[in-house]
Amino acid sequence: MRELEAKKNKGECRLSDTEMLSLEQAKERYQGPLTRVVLEWLSIMDRVVNQPKQPAIPAEQWDDLAKLMDTAKFRRVGNYGVKNDWTSYRQLLTQWANHSWWKGYIWRVREVPGSGDQPSLVYMETEERSNVDGPVTEGGEYKTLASIAAYEFDPNSKVTAIHVYDQRPL
Numbered sequence: 001m002r003e004l005e006a007k008k009n010k011g012e013c014r015l016s017d018t019e020m021l022s023l024e025q026a027k028e029r030y031q032g033p034l035t036r037v038v039l040e041w042l043s044i045m046d047r048v049v050n051q052p053k054q055p056a057i058p059a060e061q062w063d064d065l066a067k068l069m070d071t072a073k074f075r076r077v078g079n080y081g082v083k084n085d086w087t088s089y090r091q092l093l094t095q096w097a098n099h100s101w102w103k104g105y106i107w108r109v110r111e112v113p114g115s116g117d118q119p120s121l122v123y124m125e126t127e128e129r130s131n132v133d134g135p136v137t138e139g140g141e142y143k144t145l146a147s148i149a150a151y152e153f154d155p156n157s158k159v160t161a162i163h164v165y166d167q168r169p170l
């Protein structure tokens with residue numbers, strides 16, 4: 001497991017900047033078909049969450065995300081074991097987008113093909129940076145969260161589930 005370094009000004013844990021890739025860098029490096037879906041997913045999140053907060057960001061901004069999933073089967077188990085279907089996840093995303101700014105950085109990715117009744121998977125390890133006061137910038141203030149997410153896919157390359165695990169500073 002990689003070492004986490006203490007973020008000096010806040011005592012938070014974060015990955016070394018030299019190990020992480022921006023979304024654009026990750027798109028250049030990782031070419032797996034399902035990984036590309038996940039990177040598009042994160043790009044949509046980046047685009048929507050980092051819009052101005054006035055007027056309020058509407059739930060319809062997540063329609064592009066819905067195109068990447070099977071909305072009828074979709075389920076997400078997130079932070080603190082919270083379970084969401086597409087409708088409640090869309091509400092959660094909309095509330096989050098209207099109160100935060102966010103940047104995701106990729107540490108590593110693994111794509112696992114499905115077999116038989118087992119779904120295809122993409123495991124993505126990230127550092128997520130967020131701020132409630134304004135856009136996340138390299139020299140600015142932000143909170144960090146190290147996470148790993150397991151994305152499940154159906155045979156049509158649609159996301160059917162996400163399981164999110166995170167590490168937060170105490």
